[in-house]
Amino acid sequence: MFANKCNGHLDAWQVLQAEALAAGCAKPKLITSCRLRKYMATVTQVLDLQDGELEWLAKHLGHDMNTHKNFYRQHEATVEIAKVSKLLLAAESGQISKYKGKNLQEITLEGKQPQG
Known part of the structure; x- marks a missing residue:
C-alpha cells in the first residue's frame, strides 16, 4: 500500500480501490486517500505524540503542520x-x-x- 521507488509510479486511488475490494469493503469507493488522512489524523490524537513525531506523521500524510492541525485533526473535545x-x-x-x-x-x- 505504501509506495516504493523500485516499482515506479503508482496511482494511489487505484491501489486504495484494489485494497478496499480485496478487503471486502461494502462501499469501496468511499475509501479515499483524503478520508484515510483524515482518519489517521483523528485517531492518532489519542496518542501522546511529541511535536517531532506529529510533524513526521503530517509530512508522511502529505501535510505541513498547519494543514494537519487546522484541517485534519478533530477538536480537543x-x-x-x-x-x-x-x-x-x-x-x-x-x-x-x-x-x-x-x-x-x-x-x-x-x-x-x-x-x-
Whole structure:
C-alpha cells in the first residue's frame, strides 16, 4: 500500500480501490486517500505524540503542520471524550477501584464492554 521507488509510479486511488475490494469493503469507493488522512489524523490524537513525531506523521500524510492541525485533526473535545470514556466505562462496569493511582493513559479495559 505504501509506495516504493523500485516499482515506479503508482496511482494511489487505484491501489486504495484494489485494497478496499480485496478487503471486502461494502462501499469501496468511499475509501479515499483524503478520508484515510483524515482518519489517521483523528485517531492518532489519542496518542501522546511529541511535536517531532506529529510533524513526521503530517509530512508522511502529505501535510505541513498547519494543514494537519487546522484541517485534519478533530477538536480537543473529541480527544477528551475518547480518553475520558475509558474512565466512564470502568466506573459503569464497577472496575474503577482497579485503576487507583493511574492516569487516563494507563487505564486499559479488558473483557466485554458494556453495550448500549
